[in-house]
Amino acid sequence: xxxxxxxxxxxxxxxxxxxxxxxxxxxxxxxxxxxxxxxxxxxxxxxxxxxxxxxxxxxxxxxxxxxxxxxxxxxxxxxxxxxxxxxxxxxxxxxxxxxxxxxxxxxxxxxxxxxxxxxxxxxxxxxxxxxxxxxxxxxxxxxxxxxxxxxxxxxxxxxxxxxxxxxxxxxxxxxxxxxxxxxxxxxxxxxxxxxxxxxxxxxxxxxxxxxxxxxxxxxxxxxxxxxxxxxxxxxxxxxxxxxxxxxxxxxxxxxxxxxxxxxxxxxxxxxxxxxxxxxxxxxxxxxxxxxxxxxxxxxxxxxxxxxxxxxxxxxxxxxxxxxxxxxxxxxxxxxxxxxxxxxxxxxxxxxxxxxxxxxxxxxxxxxxxxxxxxxxxxxxxxxxxxxxxxxxxxxxxxxxxxxxxxxxxxxxxxxxxxxxxxxxxxxxxxxxxxxxxxxxxxxxxxxxxxxxxxxxxxxxxxxxxxxxxxxxxxxxxxxxxxxxxxxxxxxxxxxxxxxxxxxxxxxxxxxxxxxxxxxxxxxxxxxxxxxxxxxxxxxxxxxxxxxxxxxxxxxxxxxxxxxxxxxxxxxxxxxxxxxxxxxxxxxxxxxxxxxxxxxxxxxxxxxxxxxxxxxxxxxxxxxxxxxxxxxxxxxxxxxxxxxxx
Amino acid sequence: xxxxxxxxxxxxxxxxxxxxxxxxxxxxxxxxxxxxxxxxxxxxxxxxxxxxxxxxxxxxxxxxxxxxxxxxxxxxxxxxxxxxxxxxxxxxxxxxxxxxxxxxxxxxxxxxxxxxxxxxxxxxxxxxxxxxxxxxxxxxxxxxxxxxxxxxxxxxxxxxxxxxxxxxxxxxxxxxxxxxxxxxxxxxxxxxxxxxxxxxxxxxxxxxxxxxxxxxxxxxxx
Numbered sequence: 001x002x003x004x005x006x007x008x009x010x011x012x013x014x015x016x017x018x019x020x021x022x023x024x025x026x027x028x029x030x031x032x033x034x035x036x037x038x039x040x041x042x043x044x045x046x047x048x049x050x051x052x053x054x055x056x057x058x059x060x061x062x063x064x065x066x067x068x069x070x071x072x073x074x075x076x077x078x079x080x081x082x083x084x085x086x087x088x089x090x091x092x093x094x095x096x097x098x099x100x101x102x103x104x105x106x107x108x109x110x111x112x113x114x115x116x117x118x119x120x121x122x123x124x125x126x127x128x129x130x131x132x133x134x135x136x137x138x139x140x141x142x143x144x145x146x147x148x149x150x151x152x153x154x155x156x157x158x159x160x161x162x163x164x165x166x167x168x169x170x171x172x173x174x175x176x177x178x179x180x181x182x183x184x185x186x187x188x189x190x191x192x193x194x195x196x197x198x199x200x201x202x203x204x205x206x207x208x209x210x211x212x213x214x215x216x217x218x219x220x221x222x223x224x225x226x227x228x229x230x231x232x233x234x235x236x237x238x239x240x241x242x243x244x245x246x247x248x249x250x251x252x253x254x255x256x257x258x259x260x261x262x263x264x265x266x267x268x269x270x271x272x273x274x275x276x277x278x279x280x281x282x283x284x285x286x287x288x289x290x291x292x293x294x295x296x297x298x299x300x301x302x303x304x305x306x307x308x309x310x311x312x313x314x315x316x317x318x319x320x321x322x323x324x325x326x327x328x329x330x331x332x333x334x335x336x337x338x339x340x341x342x343x344x345x346x347x348x349x350x351x352x353x354x355x356x357x358x359x360x361x362x363x364x365x366x367x368x369x370x371x372x373x374x375x376x377x378x379x380x381x382x383x384x385x386x387x388x389x390x391x392x393x394x395x396x397x398x399x400x401x402x403x404x405x406x407x408x409x410x411x412x413x414x415x416x417x418x419x420x421x422x423x424x425x426x427x428x429x430x431x432x433x434x435x436x437x438x439x440x441x442x443x444x445x446x447x448x449x450x451x452x453x454x455x456x457x458x459x460x461x462x463x464x465x466x467x468x469x470x471x472x473x474x475x476x477x478x479x480x481x482x483x484x485x486x487x488x489x490x491x492x493x494x495x496x497x498x499x500x501x502x503x504x505x506x507x508x509x510x511x512x513x514x515x516x517x518x519x520x521x522x523x524x525x526x527x528x529x530x531x532x533x534x535x536x537x538x539x540x541x542x543x544x545x546x547x548x549x550x551x552x553x554x555x556x557x558x559x560x561x562x563x564x565x566x567x568x569x570x571x572x573x574x575x576x577x578x579x580x581x582x583x584x585x586x587x588x589x590x591x592x593x594x595x596x597x598x599x600x601x602x603x604x605x606x607x608x609x610x611x612x613x614x615x616x617x618x619x620x621x622x623x624x625x626x627x628x629x630x631x632x633x634x635x636x637x638x639x640x641x642x643x644x645x
Numbered sequence: 646x647x648x649x650x651x652x653x654x655x656x657x658x659x660x661x662x663x664x665x666x667x668x669x670x671x672x673x674x675x676x677x678x679x680x681x682x683x684x685x686x687x688x689x690x691x692x693x694x695x696x697x698x699x700x701x702x703x704x705x706x707x708x709x710x711x712x713x714x715x716x717x718x719x720x721x722x723x724x725x726x727x728x729x730x731x732x733x734x735x736x737x738x739x740x741x742x743x744x745x746x747x748x749x750x751x752x753x754x755x756x757x758x759x760x761x762x763x764x765x766x767x768x769x770x771x772x773x774x775x776x777x778x779x780x781x782x783x784x785x786x787x788x789x790x791x792x793x794x795x796x797x798x799x800x801x802x803x804x805x806x807x808x809x810x811x812x813x814x815x816x817x818x819x820x821x822x823x824x825x826x827x828x829x830x831x832x833x834x835x836x837x838x839x840x841x842x843x844x845x846x847x848x849x850x851x852x853x854x855x856x857x858x859x860x861x862x863x864x865x866x867x
Contacts, residue, residue, distance in 0.1 A: 173696055217684050384696035395688060421718055424692065424711035482711055485692045 009144045009173060009385040010134050011181075011377025014123060014161065016077040016230060017203030017339070019043050020374035021130040021145075023137075027390035029185065029378035031371050032137045034058060034129075040370060041133070045125045046072040047113035057129035066266070069258035070097065071113050075232060078204050079108050079119040080164075081157030081511070090228070105458075107512055120160045120512065121520055124167035131170055132538065139542035145170045146381040148373050150205040151177035152225030152401045154447050155459050155489050156511055162486070163517045173384045175486040178202070179209035180398050181376030182337040183218055185367060188379055188390060194332035195221075197320075199350050199363070200373075201313060202338035204230040208317045210324045210331070216393030222323035222420045223401045224316035231272070231340040234306050238268035238297075241305075242283070246293055260288065275299045276342045303345045310349055317353050323420050328355040334363040341369050397422050400483050407444035407453040416481060419449065426482040430496075437469040441477060445489070459489060460511075468498050537587050544582045544594045551575055551601060559607040571600050661733060662716035670730060671819055672812035676721055683717040727808065728838055730815075734831055756840050759800075766793050766847065773854050787855070794851050801844045808837050 011029070013020045018040040022031045031039045038059055046056040046064035048071065056064060065072035078090055084102045091098070099109040099116050109116040127147075134142045147170075149161050158175050165172035179198035186196075193214050200207040207225035211218055242264050246254045254260045267283045274281035280298040287293055321328065331354050340346060341363075350356075350363050367375065383391050399420045405413035406429065416427040431441050441464040448456030467475050476496040483489055494500065512520075551571065554560050560568070574597040581593040663670050666682050688694075690713055695706040719725045755763050769789050776783055811834050818826035 174693075214684065217687070383693055386697060395691060395693060397687060397691070422714040424707055425714050425718075426711040427715075482707070484707060485710075 008138060008140065008142055009146060009381040010130075010142055011374055011379070011381040012127065012130055012145050012147045013178070013181075013374035013377055014077065014126065014147055014149075014164075015043055015203055015373075016075050016205060016232065017043055018370060019126050019130060020371060021134050022371075022374040022378035023134065024378045024382035024388065024391075027388065029188070029375040029382075031374055032134050034133045035136060041126065041129060042074070043077065043126050044072055044074040045076070045122050047115065047117070055125050057125050066262055067259070069262045073110055073112055073117075073122050075204060076110070076119050076122040078228065078232075079110070080123065081154065081160035082108065082119075084108060094232075107516075118512065118520070120164040120517075121167060123161065123164035124520070127164055127168035127170060131168055136538055136542070139545050143169065143171055144173050144381075144385075146174045146176055146377045146384060147172055148178045148181050148377045149175050149487075150202075150225060150227055151179050151200075151207040151209055151223040152205070152227050153177075153487070154227075154402055154457050155487070156457070157227065158487050159511050162488070163512055163520075166517055167520050172486075174380060175488070176377055176380045176396070177207070177209065177220075177223065177398055177401075177487075178205075178373045179207045179223070179337060180211070180218065180220055180396060181374075181380060182335055182367075182372045183209070183211050183213075183376065184379040184394065184396065185372045185376035186335050186364065187213060187218060187394070195326065195330055196333045196335060197317075197331045197354060198335045198337055199313070199317070199341065200225075200337035201340040201346060202230050203340070204228065204232045206230060206313050206316065208313070208320045210320050210326065217395050217397060219397040219422070220399045220420075221326075222320040223399055224320040224323070225401070226312060226316060229309070229312055230338070233309050234272060234340065234343075235265060235268050237305055237309070238271065238302075239265055242268060242285075242293060242295065245295070246287065250287060250289060250291055250293075252287060252289065254287075257288070260285075264293070271297055272302070272343075275302050276344060299344075306343075306345070310346060314349070314353060328353065329359070333361070335372075336363045336365050337369050337372050339370050341365070398485070398487070399423060400425060400487055402447045402457075403449055404459075404481060404483065404489065405446045405448070405453075405456065407446060411453045412451060413446055413448075413453050413456055417483060421483075423483050423487060424485055426480060428478055428480050431464065431477045431479060432473050433467065433470070433475050434472055436472045438472065438475075439467045439469055440465050441467065443479065445481070445491070460491075462491065464493055466500065467495055468500065470497070537585065537590070540587055540590045540594065541582050544578055544590060547594060547597055547601075548575060548578060548582070551597065554601070554604060557608055559604060559610075562607050563604055567600070567603060571597070571604070574600050660712065662712075662719050662729060663733075665713055665716040666720065668720075669819065670733065671816045672723070672727060672730060673816050674720060674723075674726065679717065679721055683713070686713050723812070724808070724838070724841065727812070727834055731831060731834060731838070736831065736835055756843060759843075762793070762796070763847070766790075766797075766851070769793065770850060770854055777854070777857055790851055790855055794848065794855070797844055797848055797851070801841065801848065804837055804841045804844065808834070808841070811837060 008023070010032070011022045011024075013022075019042075020031055020040060022029050024030075033039050034041055036059055041058040042062050044058065044061040044065055046061035048054065048056075061072055065074065073096070075094060078094065079087060079096065083105055084098065085104050087096075087108070090096070097111045099111050102108060107118050109118055110122065127145075131142050131145070145165060147161055147165055149158055153161070161175060162172045179200045182198050182200060183196060194212075196211050196213060198207070198209045198211070200209075205225065205227050206229040207223065209223040210221050212221055213219075239261070243254050243261070246252050246264075252260075254264065263285050267285045271281045271283050275297065278299070280296060283293070283295045283297065285293045321331075334350055334354050334356065336347065336350065341350075347363055347365070354363075356362060379391060379394070380396065382388055383394055383396070387394075400417060400423050401419060403415045403419040404417040404427070405415045408414045416429055417425050431443065433441060443462045443464065444453065445459045445462065446453055446456035447459050450456050464477055464479070467477060474497070477493055478496050479491065479493045481489060481491055552575075554571075563571075574593070578590075578593040578597050581590045584590070661670075665686070666679065668674065687710070690706055690710040692703065692706045692710060695703045698706075719729045769786060773783075773786055773790060776786065811830050815827065815830040815834070818830060
């Protein structure tokens, strides 16, 4: 099985609200369900009291969120790669409890369950759950993944996502932009050349990407967006109204009651969803004073309320068109991605922006907007794993969403790589000294479109050290900035006159150092004794499933007839026993049962070897002989892929 | 951000954007063919194709594909292509966005024949900005600026025409292997690019002022 393991790269959509893991099954990407059969894993992490039960993720964490909201974290994607001074607005609306001593420029720490976690650590729990779902499905370890990020994510937000993958034990082969992933999923079915736009309004982020499709090449021409604009913002509008009304009418300051806020949040989300299908809906939430908050909302009211937020998606669309040098009429197809695009007014707005009705067109909604990004990630994962017939011709050429610059004299920004440059992209800049004998040069790297450094996002400050002492202006330090295919920046430097590598000390703003990431991997293992137990059980179950499915095929092999009646009865008894043990939860007896069946089938495996190959292979057991028994499912999976659409 | 101090090999540094596409150092380029070759080379060099290869091969692919992308981006745009060629020919162009230390000095260097117009325009821009700050809008002043905008746009178009002729002349000099003619075109193009960049910055300023809705600065975030 060694070869298939390396090729088993999964695609992960790590979303603000929900996360999914998908895999290319034959020529179609498939979402892998969790053990509860659910395809979407809510991006909620519940942290139990220290040393108690294990960390919960997804639907299980969501029930914790309702009862003890201070133990659960959601929408953590909004905090990835951000600093304490960026998120003052978020804090008004989201019950994130941050550690009190965070300095500007430091990585955030969230306080939950009496402990502190950085946003990548919380995301790592979600990723680990997805990884386990996939492992359970394949019955084999999964160590490599493609993870999607909003196209408009900056370097710090991307790096934080990659760090989270590493903490979860995943090698992140590629970060793919969400709208681009969606385009891949759509493009798989209809390989048609032309210009398409992907409008992606998710739980917390908005992206617009314009792509040129040409003979399997997906070339992004322009991208734009807002990393803090999504369905969450719509919920917050409705929530604020409910909270105000409760305060005025019932004199209850609900904002101080996390459980009530959470109940109201769930109610407004339900209302929002209902209004996509109905003209009006009713909300009803029990209040602590025995009263009920009841409210009727019509779709017209809702649309009027959310219009200003939806309008914020218009300018990025126009900017992307300008950057691409195109007019709305040049856009052949528009693809809708993200749960918020189910809102009828969003679909209408998109149609208007791209002048679709005039051309007799409609935006594409054929693929489930919640799943399309994960499906596309699975396509890219397949491409990176070596490709298949379905993806053979496909190649994604993406761009960097934001210009890269360095701070120059007077606090201005010199742009060295323009936004919408195809990645990988590079720029080489030369620096020199201003004072005789100077051995250090400080460089400040920024990302953004504004003219002044203070208005751009600070990525890092570097010190070029070890410059040979020379007359001012004489050293020639060549610094190469390279943005890789993940949209991540790499920097290298050399002093041209001496040919010496200059030493770079990077101080990432809002980023974790390699050592910090490393320590967080270890810490999560230390804190996860219970997780480890369950993992072992999962692995033991997988092992049992593997041997059971092999034995199931055994009677079809001629060698089966060579066994004694006694041997055959023994085997089928052990099979029945192991099937029961597999569904029970005791690790030790499960392992013993697997071992017993393995022993009992050893003779059969030998006979089979004798019959088919050579006697040199003697000693092989059922487990390893499996591959030679013949056609069967590629890998055992306890639950077949479900379809809940 | 990751810091990777790595040796860039000499062969990478010596490969020009023209080499990447096996093109001569000429300024007239068939962009359709360029795009086709870009796609073809992308299918050979892109990091996606090296995801399962050794670290060395991955590093090679990263260097090569970034060079390819940089080359394509530069060559497909005629002005960037010209600036790049002049740089290869040993002329240090202060192009629009890099080499910032010199940028402001550069911007202030007004082409001699434009001194008068630019002086007047700057006065008008200043006045318009002051008005906008007070929430006022003087239609006469706006009209002046709009006329100036038309005038400078025409100058930009005329530079572009000159550039077009210079490209043809450069290519002819390349074919004829005429060093003197090449030198002459080189000098002419440096002046044209400087003028072009100056005019563009000016137009950007005028556009900014004309489209500004009063208060200049950040839009309120909801």
